[in-house]
Amino acid sequence: MIFIRNRQIKTLGVATREAFLLRMETHLRVNFVQTVKPLPKEALREIIESNWKCADGFGLKSELGVCTFLNAVFTLGETFPTAFPQFDELLHSSRSERDKIKGIEAGVMSILEAQAAEGR
Numbered sequence: 728m729i730f731i732r733n734r735q736i737k738t739l740g741v742a743t744r745e746a747f748l749l750r751m752e753t754h755l756r757v758n759f760v761q762t763v764k765p766l767p768k769e770a771l772r773e774i775i776e777s778n779w780k781c782a783d784g785f786g787l788k789s790e791l792g793v794c795t796f797l798n799a800v801f802t803l804g805e806t807f808p809t810a811f812p813q814f815d816e817l818l819h820s821s822r823s824e825r826d827k828i829k830g831i832e833a834g835v836m837s838i839l840e841a842q843a844a845e846g847r
Contacts, residue, residue, distance in 0.1 A: 759801040785818040795828045
């Protein structure tokens, strides 16, 4: 039988957390080049961590959920949950994480399409 000590669990948690942060940094640097390029690594990490915490508060706990939330942040701005009523209602609802992810994706696309139609 193998026993894992608390110290080992904490070490594994730190490694997993760092790997996740690195994946999110890479994702954002590849997909939001103009926005992310001028940001120092520390500033980008702070944005990721603060929005990860925010996403978690809305019940977005999976990597996909946090990534979807970050995509919306970098597309619509950090205030998107309150700036757009449909997101505020969705994120504060008791809907499943999967439904929230789909709702965020659909909402972002709808807003982008409306902005494109308006010529923005």
